[in-house]
Amino acid sequence: AHHGAQTIELDLHRLPPAHTLSLKNSTVAVDQYWRLEDVPEVRLKNPDDYAEGFLEVYDRAVRDRLRSQHPAGVTLSGGLDSGSIAALMARALGEQGQRLPAYTSVPLFDVSKTIGGDRFGDELPFAKATADFAGNIDLYEINAQGLTPVQSMRQGLRMHGEPGHAAGNMYWIQDIMAAAKKDGVGTLLTGQGGNATISWTGRKSPRDMVRRYIKANMWRSLLHYGVCAITPASLQPLLSSLAHRSDNRWQGSAIHPDFVKRFKLQDQFDQQAGQVTNSAVWMPARTQRYAIIKPGSSFLGSLWAENGAAYGMEVRDATFDKRVMEFTLSVPDREFRGPQGEDRWLIRRAMQGLLPDQVRLNRRRGRQAGDLSQRLLDSSAEVEAALAEVEACPLAQAYLAVNRMRKVWNSVQKEVNVQNANRTVTILTRGLMAGLYLVDLEKAS
Template sequence: MSAICGLMHMDFKAETYDTGIAMLEKFNIYKVDSVRHLMIDNVFMGCGIQYITRESKYETLPAYDQKRELIITADAIIDNRSELLKVFNIKLDSWSKTTDSELILRAYEMWGKDCAKYLIGDFAFVIWDKVKNEIFCARDHVGKRTLYYYYDGNTFAFSTLMNPLFEVQQDVELNDRWIADFLSIDGILHEVECNETIYKGIYQVPPATIITINKNGLCKDLYWDPLKEVKPLRLKKDEEYDKYFKKVFFEAVDCRLRSSGEVGIMLSGGLDSGSVGCIAARNLENEGKRLKAFCSIPMDSYKNINNQYYMSDESEYVEEIIKAYNNIDITYCKSEGKNSSTNIDRFVSILEQPYKTIENLFWNDEILQRASKSGCKVLLSGQYGNCTISFGDFVTNALTLFRDMRYIRLYKEIRAYSRLKKIRRYKIGKALIKVFTPYNIRKLLSSKNEGYDNYADVPANRELIKKWNVDKRLSELKLNEYPQRYYDLYETRKSIVNPIAFSHIGAMETKLSLSHGIIERDPTRDKRVIEFCLSLPTEQFYNDGQDRNLIRRGMKGILPDKIRLNRTRRGLQSADWIERLNDSWKSIKEQLDEYLQLPEIKNYIDVEKVKLKLSTIDSLSGDEKWFSIRLILEALVFSYFLLGFKEEKAKEIIRRETAATK
């Protein structure tokens, strides 16, 4: 994988070399193995490469193909290599030395602008076609890698990161509309328009999108729309679905084991990462290799609150996997001495923006650090599994059956659920009446009985919300809504392939992994896995009172039954995140109180609301304070970012003035 950048002026008049070199220098805070650049005909391209796979050691990026007159720079791991190697008739003895960038070039030569459709993997790449005098850019189907750009009609610049683009668009300003959305969304989502960024004039290529830039301007096209393209899969027996599932999912895991170093996994005691881990361990054992597993558990001093539904420490279930596969080395990460206020300045710098993954970013980062130090180049996860391989719950299934008018089937499911959960059917039916009642009616009834503030748990300034008409954009995406909205299978699938969610996750993963010289890879977010799961009828996910049906059947004999058949307990991620803040709470309050006095903070943050929250929380005990503490920390993170941005901008002005006088 790589961090890439480049620059060209369509009129070929402006100088690009010095600016291109300055862009490359911004890669210094990330961990890359080598940095190269290439300039031909006033087109500059650069690459800071990480040697993740064995084939990547043969990469020379950027690369110029003289025969085809193409320049490419790429941040890519192509997973359907074998298929492409055969399509391009590459000799077998050359397979191991054929690089992923060469496969991309051959795909571009064969399919032109449709080439991204035929590539599977994590990628962002840019090709300059000298013959056409045209730039071609592509980002992978699920946005696993980032690609930002600046374009003013003549100058086009791109980069894996945003900061290098500041060398081109030198007078950078904040995008207040983006910030208004960021501070107003109740939850971890960062944005509602994945084409924009926190900076004016700097955009990102959305997932599953290509852009071309030529004398006619910039053109953007979506090349993958699974909701339109995927057809229903109808098979006769569950066994046939299981066989299909194994073929697709096992391949998604196997192709992500390519590594020039060790392979690691972010492991929990659940179905998703557990399934990925078991398949990976089996495949690696066949090659005489080991799997390094990393599991986050609460700190030693945590008052471990286990109840019949949730568990804060999943090591009991992780140990079942370790016992089943003797080639897994487990490391439990307690992240002692760290909390949600630790290293905010570092995270803001790496992510190039404020963030809202308050509860788990510090331990996620620790796992990446430990995995990298142990020699891992690839870190597997099952992060997206709830949306794909382990999808399936009673409410979604019941609403789907109700709307499809499959009432007999619905009755059977209610009866089965009643039997399994030991809940009387009339109670289930009573609860389902609310689920089946149209949302607008429930909203009307709830508004008569109680007032609801859509922005009670977010730090955004009310004037900012009003100025940028945040209500409209959040309403279109059904965010910050009350009462709770229920979704059937078809509505849920829209959220599963939402490019905004893809882009948000991809940006976090790309930048964090670049900072550690490792790549996070998630087989549950594989394009083929997503398409397969979108093709299935609701019964494959939930049937006869049994949730998460597909993965429980498909992983029989592979995933230990204690995990596979566990229907009563769920892992509670970051259960100790509030308690970890105890020792830092006083300094957090003092620091944020100081920030809240500043006029630039007041332009964005509802200062009085945050002050009220600060004044009422002296003790961090009690789950009822969860939302207030989260709001406070979001305000703190944003303040760090804003003041850092202002400081860096002032330094840049001084630097330019000094350079101009020399």
């Protein structure tokens, strides 16, 4: 999958968000009618006005998405994005004496060996706290016991017609959709766009950046974060490019190194992303946020529309509401940092009294598909068969680092740990889904 108009099929294009398509005298014209980048910053005298204004706009966006002929439901994780949507939905439905069905993905296996740092792999306790606090949320635990990761990848290819970045999440997404459909839900709300809008962390100070990253890699961190902190903004992209321009950056993916060189993927990456990624903390806050949102080019709306269509429902996301994005991008970056350096302070402040403090003030983040490695091991014969298909496919061998995928799988079979659990996501499952697509493509040719 690729952001923008281009799909994996060269002759097929999608209409990007905030664009119109018109046909006149056999001429097709695609025009952009709105640009998030044009939203000006707004400065208010009272800092509390930002939180109050945000909540008013956000609540309206949620309520507008409850307009439906069919019952509405929500995907609920343990975090602020879906939690805030669930809380506002529950309040609106409660005014009419209605209850809200919420669906939470839960692990089948112990995740203590696969989740490290400040992450948690079981979101149920936080989701339950949100549901209990609202009082009218019916929480359903979705463990996807009857759907293996490989089965969900194959189903995902049938649904979307192309491999996806979230290959390792397919099983729980599809099982939630199936459960909601079975319960008669016709409109499902989710919060996929919150990271750069409603729950933006706020840009860290140069001191915080150096302190955090120096622990991981002293010399690289000093160069990338220390030097960048005192380098003029106009020269920072060049400095980052020099620091990162290496074939090693692709070692964490399933992309074949020869393919990287043949198609000059590094050059394409630099041109399209301008050396800006969602981890480019050396860039201005707005630039970082644009890198996550991808205004005018993101395919997330299309992806979730396809998910919904496959299960006969409509998926809606209030975090991508035009009014919400405009408001949150207009808020000065300092308002997203709390008095004690807390991140995501705008939504934490706005949701006081609507979310339990256990969730509202939690600084740890959930990790989706925390037991993916164990699920693959539990269906190891199926994984082995799929990997063998990919290994036997000349087309897949030309594009994918199949040996790297095999190495990750062998490592997982010996011992599941945090490091290979991450590679299971970034190398094995993404590579498998892409490989299975190429297998089908070769069979069809």
